[in-house]
Amino acid sequence: MRIIDKVTRVDRRGFLKTTAGAAAIAAIAPATSGSALAGPLSTVSADGAATLVKMARDIYPHDRLADSFYRTAVTTIDADVVASKSATLLSDGVKALDEAAQKLKGTRYVDIADESDRLAALRTIEGSAFFAKMRGSLVTALYNQKELWPKLGYEGSSFDKGGYIERGFNDIDWL
Amino acid sequence: MAKFDLTDDSVVVVIGSGAGGGTLSNELAQKGINVVCLEAGGRYENSDFINDEWDSFAQLAWADMRTTSGSWRVAKDFPNLPAWIVKAVGGSTTHWAGASLRFQDHEWKARTTYGDVKGAALIDWPIDGAEMAPWYAKAEDKMGTTGTNGIPRLPGNNNFKVLHAGATKIGYKEVHTGNMSINSQPRDDRTSCHQLGFCFQGCKMGAKWSTLYTEIPKGEQTGHLEVRPNSQVLQIEHNAKGKVTGVVYADKEGKLQRQAARLIAVAGNSIESPRLLLNSHSTMFPDGLANGSGHVGKHYMRHTTGSVYAVFDKPVHMYRGTTMAGIVKDEARFDPTRGFVGGYEMETLSLGVPFMAAFLNPGAWGRDFTWFLDRYDHMAGLWIVGEDMPQESNRITLSPDKKDAFGMPVANVHFDDHPNDVAMRTHAYKQGAAIYDAVGALKTFATPPYPSTHNLGSNRMSEKPADGVVNKWGQTHEVKNLFVSDGSQFTSGASENPTLTIVALAIRQAHHVAELMAKNEV
Numbered sequence: 001m002r003i004i005d006k007v008t009r010v011d012r013r014g015f016l017k018t019t020a021g022a023a024a025i026a027a028i029a030p031a032t033s034g035s036a037l038a039g040p041l042s043t044v045s046a047d048g049a050a051t052l053v054k055m056a057r058d059i060y061p062h063d064r065l066a067d068s069f070y071r072t073a074v075t076t077i078d079a080d081v082v083a084s085k086s087a088t089l090l091s092d093g094v095k096a097l098d099e100a101a102q103k104l105k106g107t108r109y110v111d112i113a114d115e116s117d118r119l120a121a122l123r124t125i126e127g128s129a130f131f132a133k134m135r136g137s138l139v140t141a142l143y144n145q146k147e148l149w150p151k152l153g154y155e156g157s158s159f160d161k162g163g164y165i166e167r168g169f170n171d172i173d174w175l
Numbered sequence: 176m177a178k179f180d181l182t183d184d185s186v187v188v189v190i191g192s193g194a195g196g197g198t199l200s201n202e203l204a205q206k207g208i209n210v211v212c213l214e215a216g217g218r219y220e221n222s223d224f225i226n227d228e229w230d231s232f233a234q235l236a237w238a239d240m241r242t243t244s245g246s247w248r249v250a251k252d253f254p255n256l257p258a259w260i261v262k263a264v265g266g267s268t269t270h271w272a273g274a275s276l277r278f279q280d281h282e283w284k285a286r287t288t289y290g291d292v293k294g295a296a297l298i299d300w301p302i303d304g305a306e307m308a309p310w311y312a313k314a315e316d317k318m319g320t321t322g323t324n325g326i327p328r329l330p331g332n333n334n335f336k337v338l339h340a341g342a343t344k345i346g347y348k349e350v351h352t353g354n355m356s357i358n359s360q361p362r363d364d365r366t367s368c369h370q371l372g373f374c375f376q377g378c379k380m381g382a383k384w385s386t387l388y389t390e391i392p393k394g395e396q397t398g399h400l401e402v403r404p405n406s407q408v409l410q411i412e413h414n415a416k417g418k419v420t421g422v423v424y425a426d427k428e429g430k431l432q433r434q435a436a437r438l439i440a441v442a443g444n445s446i447e448s449p450r451l452l453l454n455s456h457s458t459m460f461p462d463g464l465a466n467g468s469g470h471v472g473k474h475y476m477r478h479t480t481g482s483v484y485a486v487f488d489k490p491v492h493m494y495r496g497t498t499m500a501g502i503v504k505d506e507a508r509f510d511p512t513r514g515f516v517g518g519y520e521m522e523t524l525s526l527g528v529p530f531m532a533a534f535l536n537p538g539a540w541g542r543d544f545t546w547f548l549d550r551y552d553h554m555a556g557l558w559i560v561g562e563d564m565p566q567e568s569n570r571i572t573l574s575p576d577k578k579d580a581f582g583m584p585v586a587n588v589h590f591d592d593h594p595n596d597v598a599m600r601t602h603a604y605k606q607g608a609a610i611y612d613a614v615g616a617l618k619t620f621a622t623p624p625y626p627s628t629h630n631l632g633s634n635r636m637s638e639k640p641a642d643g644v645v646n647k648w649g650q651t652h653e654v655k656n657l658f659v660s661d662g663s664q665f666t667s668g669a670s671e672n673p674t675l676t677i678v679a680l681a682i683r684q685a686h687h688v689a690e691l692m693a694k695n696e697v
């Protein structure tokens with residue numbers, strides 16, 4: 001059965017065992033690391049941006065995904081907010097989230113080490129327009145990144161590759 | 176290609192170019208009748224289609240505003256997207272999956288078979304299975320439906336194989352790759368399915384039947400059909416005798432035009448068709464055209480739907496190959512011992528990562544949600560499609576305050592589940608999960624109904640004028656030269672996907688309209 005390698009790995013033999021092809025190659029492309037954003041955001045400070053990236057990961061946590069995907073998503077949402085008439089939505093939201101974090105753990109949201117503690121803070125603002133905007137926009141801002149698809153095992157466009165008729169549409173072998 | 180004058184009042188005007196309108200237009204043109212087909216959306220060809228869920232959605236879907244009300248979950252999660260249907264030449268037959276099933280005989284007689292279901296406004300269709308059989312046969316031949324006319328069924332993909340293994344293990348007998356209007360071998364100058372897996376995004380191979388590249392070009396070749404894309408009809412006009420005389424539409428520049436007509440057929444799908452009739456009110460028809468009985472917009476149905484997705488220990492890759500790759504038919508029977516009337520089908524379904532993220536469990540977040548997406552390639556999925564109960568209060572109305580770009584009030588879609596719908600869905604979720612549990616699912620998930628893809632019943636067909644909007648030919652009870660030609664004619668929904676029936680009704684209607692015209696009765 002033709003498998004999509006979802007894991008970022010350096011093991012050459014693991015790589016060679018998987019099929020070649022754009023999807024598999026994209027899947028093993030090195031994940032960028034580091035915490036700097038691609039560029040500064042328009043509606044939030046650098047600190048605020050780091051909070052949003054952490055929040056994005058806590059909303060849709062995929063341990064397999066590098067921070068870069070969440071950063072790209074946050075950048076998309078920021079651009080969206082610039083275009084709308086609610087330019088302070090994100091910066092106000094970060095403030096509210098940090099206040100909630102202070103109240104619960106006495107520290108900023110990004111500095112809470114434990115995921116479950118951060119979730120407790122997040123839940124206190126779950127009903128806010130800020131949370132709704134972040135969660136709702138992430139659905140496309142995160143999951144519509146083509147580079148992310150192979151990480152979840154999805155191969156994207158297939159017409160250009162002749163469809164799956166010769167590429168495993170019926171290759172299940174474990175039933 | 177024909178071109179007709181705006182003042183030519185000998186033409187038939189067909190509104191909408193989808194399953195109903197596209198088929199009717201071609202059938203009339205083949206008989207030498209001149210047709211102007213007005214289509215609100217643009218014209219895209221196979222090569223324009225995009226193998227990308229959101230980009231394709233942006234290209235083809237009806238994204239103009241609609242509003243919602245009622246207790247259905249769609250109203251909360253997608254308040255301005257009650258339906259997932261198309262605004263383009265070819266209508267929703269560009270997006271559709273291709274499942275083409277005949278009604279079962281008893282489903283034409285829902286009131287008689289099911290009895291008096293409290294809160295349901297059931298009536299019998301004024302036609303039956305015997306009357307429809309020859310029209311179904313013509314439709315299957317036209318569409319190249321697999322499993323009919325000696326056309327082999329499609330090969331099963333991975334998603335189907337999981338369904339088949341589970342379903343047969345728990346004792347289901349009628350499990351196969353369906354009756355699909357997708358070429359399993361080249362036919363009708365179209366190639367066969369290459370298992371792209373983007374059936375919902377417009378079939379780039381042209382293997383799947385769509386009026387866009389079958390009916391419409393065939394009609395155009397006769398010299399009797401002119402299709403005008405980017406032409407949204409805003410109002411239907413009538414004369415002092417109460418006969419319709421033409422339509423006012425906005426052309427691609429947004430300029431208003433008036434096209435005269437001898438006869439008008441409305442086929443804008445079940446939200447837009449009643450919207451247009453309601454918006455065509457006048458002093459003679461104060462509640463809208465053909466609405467003397469007050470039924471226009473009422474009894475809107477959307478099938479009782481839902482999905483079950485299952486995650487397995489080992490990979491499936493359900494997205495490879497035809498989206499609707501197989502069916503379990505055993506639950507489609509009438510058997511009230513299950514706690515509900517009507518039946519349901521289970522059909523494989525797959526969404527790509529972008530749509531799965533949006534529709535698996537709208538609004539959900541956190542690890543419970545991402546657990547599924549992390550195992551996307553280990554998922555299998557099915558869709559439930561069952562008969563829902565017509566209810567008077569499930570209804571399309573004109574928004575009192577929201578208007579579209581042309582100043583036309585937008586449609587509001589009100590929907591509440593009937594208790595029978597809820598009982599059926601609960602049963603179907605359980606059976607769907609049982610299928611996957613039988614082959615070792617780690618977890619299954621009951622996904623709520625998507626925005627409606629099957630929109631039906633809002634101009635229903637009835638024997639008596641007091642019970643509905645159109646007669647057994649789709650001719651409005653009130654206006655002789657006004658017809659309805661899409662799924663809004665449906666008297667009841669049945670458990671089958673609707674398009675084969677829409678097409679069969681359109682072929683039959685064309686035959687009747689031609690006769691009436693020849694006899695000068697319209």
Ligand SMILES: Cc1cc2nc3c(=O)[nH]c(=O)nc-3n(C[C@H](O)[C@H](O)[C@H](O)COP(=O)(O)OP(=O)(O)OC[C@H]3O[C@@H](n4cnc5c(N)ncnc54)[C@H](O)[C@@H]3O)c2cc1C
Pocket residue numbers: 190191192193194195196213214215216259260261262263264265266267268270271272273274275375406407408409442443444445447448451499628629630660661662663672673674675677
């Ligand atoms: C994703 C998806 C999958 C589906 N799969 C299946 C399946 O497997 N089997 C099945 O049987 N059915 C399926 N369906 C449903 C099927 O597509 C519809 O039932 C069918 O196309 C409805 O036909 P119709 O003629 O009523 O409307 P449509 O095909 O939607 O056509 C209506 C057309 O009218 C146009 N229009 C509307 N208002 C106006 C106006 N005022 N002026 C001018 N033009 C107007 C619209 O733009 C549209 O192009 C699916 C639908 C979707 C969205």
Ligand code: SF4
Pocket residue numbers: 163357367368369370371372373374375377378379380381382383496497498
């Ligand atoms: S799977 Fe087959 S029917 Fe579907 S888009 Fe591909 S070629 Fe067309």
